[in-house]
Ligand SMILES: NC(=O)C1=CN([C@@H]2O[C@H](COP(=O)(O)OP(=O)(O)OC[C@H]3O[C@@H](n4cnc5c(N)ncnc54)[C@H](OP(=O)(O)O)[C@@H]3O)[C@@H](O)[C@H]2O)C=CC1
């Protein structure tokens with residue numbers, strides 16, 4: 001059974017006695033900085049020169065400094081730039097300015113697991129990885145709830161790295177929901193596997209094939225969009241609340257029977273073999289090397305694949321259809337106040 005942590009297992013005073021630098025102010029960065037600040041922690045945001053995010057962070061009442069300056073004064077440095085940028089940011093701005101006993105924090109283990117960052121022995125190396133997108137992490141916190149996080153310590157130089165990591169997770173609101181003990185290796189490999197094979201890669205391809213099958217058979221794209229994309233959220237919400245069993249209970253018997261007899265015709269045992277191959281590439285570093293080499297070359301493969309995905313007909317249909325209906329509310333609407341909470 002996994003080891004779980006809740007609010008009572010952590011002392012907020014530990015992180016409240018530290019100066020924390022949050023590097024980056026994107027999806028996770030804004031959520032960490034604002035949640036910690038609202039939990040009474042002294043926070044500074046570290047951004048590159050000319051950063052587009054500076055004005056936003058300052059508007060939200062945060063102190064912003066250039067990355068090296070923010071790091072120089074910090075007891076805890078949370079690195080929340082994109083994974084592919086972390087190696088360069090660390091070498092150029094963080095490592096040369098880091099206090100000898102400062103703790104390094106991550107929200108994903110990629111750079112530690114694959115050796116792109118190797119912190120010196122004097123630093124605690126911890127992870128608080130929220131299991132949800134940054135905008136949800138912030139919204140849940142403001143609503144008095146929390147997004148669960150998984151928590152790890154890779155290097156315990158101080159002897160109290162776990163107290164620090166748990167205190168940070170509590171200030172994020174994560175322990176209201178619950179934290180799970182993990183390792184950098186387990187988090188990195190399972191996170192990459194989950195997003196590639198099921199959550200992002202698997203689901204995206206399933207939607208595209210479903211949409212193509214219906215429209216190529218002559219059905220209207222708008223109807224196909226509803227059937228293979230829009231309703232997915234409603235089905236996933238049921239699965240999230242009560243497992244696949246609750247989804248099958250709530251849907252019609254027709255849908256449930258079709259699930260049993262046709263599901264295995266779509267997702268065949270071959271798919272599981274493909275999943276094992278994807279996992280092997282994650283475990284032996286093949287995926288990480290391909291991703292970083294492409295990024296280092298200016299991301300030609302990434303950009304071509306991104307453009308191909310954005311031009312898929314299901315995206316065009318969705319763009320037009322979502323303009324017409326109330327469900328279009330996005331995180332940006334919540335942020336700028338144009339949507340009611
Ligand atoms: N997205 C998510 O919800 C989740 C992310 N994570 C992890 O959290 C970490 C952060 O991810 P995410 O929040 O998506 O990142 P984002 O892409 O949202 O980060 C954007 C921020 O990073 C800054 N940045 C980008 N490139 C550089 C650079 N070369 N030098 C300096 N600053 C840079 C940007 O600066 P500027 O403002 O100047 O543009 C911006 O402030 C990653 O490790 C990720 O795996 C974990 C769980 C979920």
Ligand SMILES: CC[C@](O)(C(C)=O)C(=O)O
Nearest residue numbers: 130131132133191195199
């Ligand atoms: C599912 C994608 C994710 O792993 C996440 C939000 O947890 C990410 O890397 O963004």
Ligand SMILES: [Mg+2]
Nearest residue numbers: 131132191195
């Ligand atoms: Mg994830």
Ligand SMILES: [Mg+2]
Nearest residue numbers: 108191192195
């Ligand atoms: Mg991920």
